[in-house]
Amino acid sequence: MTQIIPKHLIKDMPSIAYTGKTIIVTNAEDAEIASEELMQEDIFGFDTETKPVFVSGKSNSIAIIQIASSEKVYIFHVKRFPIKGKFKEFLESPKYLKVGVAIRDDVKKIYKYHKVQTEASFDLTVLSKERGILEAGLRTLTARVFGRKISKRQQLSNWDNFPLSESQIIYAATDAWLCRELYFELQNCKP
Known part of the structure; x- marks a missing residue:
């Protein structure tokens, strides 16, 4: 694998998006049920979204x-x-195990705003650097590993909205799904 992939090459790649089942959890009771389902596995893609702020x-x-x-x-x-x-x-x-890109920032925000200490978080940038990939954002990793591009159009949308738009749901689900897929793919790559 080469170390850097030019942005203009990413732009011309075919798109990738999650098309599987998505569960929207909007209350504590449904969170209990969803968490019980999650606890049947042990490795997860993980991400968060926050309404952007344009004030320093x-x-x-x-x-x-x-x-x-x-x-x-x-x-x-x-x-x-x-x-x-x-x-x-x-x-x-x-x-x-919760795997993500720049997951440390997500974990810090969860603690800051919810006083929950998220454990067993693993940053994919560590694994990608071991594999010789220096630019390790989710978009770049997806392009490098899968030869596909992800849309970032919804990144700066209003995540406080309820209900979320269909495009927000697809964007959010794609990010978490790709983190999990990249983890397994990078584990199989030789350094």
């Missing part, structure tokens, strides 16, 4: 947490309910 020094709390299992992507709309019970247990457990 300000930030918003996390609006959604996306978690991809082998069969589904769960989108937890945490602006609508507290993180507690099985969902909190899932996030805090070292038993469940």
Whole structure:
């Protein structure tokens, strides 16, 4: 693998998006059920989205947490309910590996706004650098590993919206799903 991929090459690649089952979780009761389902596995794609702020020094709390299992992507709309019970247990457990790009920032925000210490988080940039990929954003990793591009059009949308738009759901689900897929693919690459 070469180390850098030019942006103009990414632009010309075919698109990739998650097309599997997506579960939108909007209350604590459904979060309990979803968390019990998640606890049947042990490796997950993980990402968060936050309503953007265009004022220096300000930030918003996390609006959604996306978690991809082998069969589904769960989108937890945490602006609508507290993180507690099985969902909190899932996030805090070292038993469940959560993989993402720049996941440390997500973990910090979850703690800052929800006082939940997310354990067993793994940053894909560590694995990608071991494989000689220096530019390690999700878009670049997807292009490098799968030869596909992901849309970032929804990145700066209003994630506090309820309900989320279809394009927001696809964007959010794709990010979490790709984190999980990239983890397995990068594990199989020789350094």
